[in-house]
Amino acid sequence: MARIELPTLCHDDRLSLAGSCRTCLVRADGQIVSAVSPPATPGAAVEVGAEDLRALRRDAVAAWSAVPGQ
Numbered sequence: 001m002a003r004i005e006l007p008t009l010c011h012d013d014r015l016s017l018a019g020s021c022r023t024c025l026v027r028a029d030g031q032i033v034s035a036v037s038p039p040a041t042p043g044a045a046v047e048v049g050a051e052d053l054r055a056l057r058r059d060a061v062a063a064w065s066a067v068p069g070q
């Protein structure tokens with residue numbers, strides 16, 4: 001198992017929104033999914049560093065940063 005650090009906002013047991021912030025997007029077996037919901041299956045091909053994924057994560061953080069009260 002590889003251990004890869006990804007940005008997260010909603011992956012916290014105290015929150016009911018787990019899996020909704022999209023700051024941890026990865027490509028798993030060709031599909032763009034959040035890394036926290038559902039968890040990756042053993043043997044899945046997971047890509048994290050592609051520029052399109054980085055841009056999507058940046059956009060998600062920017063969108064959450066623009067929400068009033070955050």
Ligand code: FES
Pocket residue numbers: 007008009010011018019020021022023024025034035036037
């Ligand atoms: S941490 Fe929120 S969807 Fe991944």
